Amino acid sequence: MPLTLPAAPSAPTLTNPATFEADCSAFLAWMASLGTAMAGKALLTTDILGTVSQSGGVPTGKLMERNSNANGEYERYANGLQIxxxxxxxxxxxxxxxxxxxxxxxxxxxxxxxxxxxxxxxxxxxxxxxxxxxxxxxxxxxxxxxxxxxxxxxxxxxxxxxxxxxxxxxxxxxxxx
Missing domain, CATH: 2.60.40 (Immunoglobulin-like)
Structure with missing residues (x-):
């Protein structure tokens, strides 16, 4: 059975310093809500790493994606954050x-x-x-x-x-x- 996660808030960025603290708080609250969503479920590596995806802002894929190519490496997270x-x-x-x-x-x-x-x-x-x-x-x-x-x-x-x-x-x- 696939793991269904609560809708993710906007990822904190330095683009708007005025909302950075609030964005961080919302992100941390979302991270805490993952525990509730996963209560009683075994979390497997297959639930964490893979292709992240979303539909209407709701994560539908894995929690984290990591990849690289000739230009460098990137990480994508279920909440929309990319590094x-x-x-x-x-x-x-x-x-x-x-x-x-x-x-x-x-x-x-x-x-x-x-x-x-x-x-x-x-x-x-x-x-x-x-x-x-x-x-x-x-x-x-x-x-x-x-x-x-x-x-x-x-x-x-x-x-x-x-x-x-x-x-x-x-x-x-x-x-x-």
Missing amino acids: CRGEIASMARASSDGFFGSWSFPAAFATTPYGNVALSRTPEDYSLIERVNLGLVTVSTNATALSCAVLRGAGAPAVATGAAINKTSVVAIGRWF
């Missing part, structure tokens, strides 16, 4: 002021997700520039990709032709439905 992780292998010099990179998500989002980048801390991952000379990092996302720019810091020398930033970690968090 994508990956790496921009190399960001080339875009101008004497900085670098540009982009990443296509391993799975598309239903709405614009929150995105973040983490530059490598390893000196060997920087060609013709030192990390200390970098300044502002900007990130923009849409449902299928993340773009970022890394600008040189105030007073730092111009970015040399051939400079590159390697192994930039990227993550996006949002909703798959």
Whole structure:
């Protein structure tokens, strides 16, 4: 007999900081209600991992889906939350002021997700520039990709032709439905 779960609330995101605490509370209450839904039922691994699905906002598939492809890895949860992780292998010099990179998500989002980048801390991952000379990092996302720019810091020398930033970690968090 398939496991039927209560309707999931919206996943908490940083898109709307004003509702973040309320969204987290609703999500935790939903998680607690899972115990009631599963009372007296044996929970098997086959009930947890697999393809997540929904109909009208009500989960109809598994609790969690995990997969990967050439663009990275992703996790989807029954409540609509999706997390994508990956790496921009190399960001080339875009101008004497900085670098540009982009990443296509391993799975598309239903709405614009929150995105973040983490530059490598390893000196060997920087060609013709030192990390200390970098300044502002900007990130923009849409449902299928993340773009970022890394600008040189105030007073730092111009970015040399051939400079590159390697192994930039990227993550996006949002909703798959």
